[in-house]
Amino acid sequence: MSGLAGWFVDLLSRIKELETWTGDFALPSAVWLAGFFNPQSFLTAIMQSMARKNEWPLDKMTLQCDVTKKNREDFSSPPREGAYVHGLYMEGARWDTQVQTSLDSMFR
Numbered sequence: 001m002s003g004l005a006g007w008f009v010d011l012l013s014r015i016k017e018l019e020t021w022t023g024d025f026a027l028p029s030a031v032w033l034a035g036f037f038n039p040q041s042f043l044t045a046i047m048q049s050m051a052r053k054n055e056w057p058l059d060k061m062t063l064q065c066d067v068t069k070k071n072r073e074d075f076s077s078p079p080r081e082g083a084y085v086h087g088l089y090m091e092g093a094r095w096d097t098q099v100q101t102s103l104d105s106m107f108r
């Protein structure tokens with residue numbers, strides 16, 4: 001889907017995601033990272049929260065990502081640290097579930 005229709009469907013999905021946040025006033029069990037208007041700010045907030053909690057300098061923080069085989073419905077609550085994210089995709093690469101690593105994309 002492209003053009004105005006695709007843009008509108010995306011906008012409605014973003015609104016639904018934001019309504020979930022504002023309705024519960026809590027971090028959802030899994031976050032649609034691509035649904036944020038500024039995903040980098042969310043990731044920075046996650047690192048900032050951990051830095052404050054552990055009294056670490058923010059400029060020394062790094063982001064660690066672990067890929068799971070779970071779907072967003074499998075998470076009933078957010079993790080104690082960080083966030084579960086869903087809805088990500090790769091361009092120019094693919095994820096190999098057997099070896100749990102990214103590989104070059106397959107030729108068409």
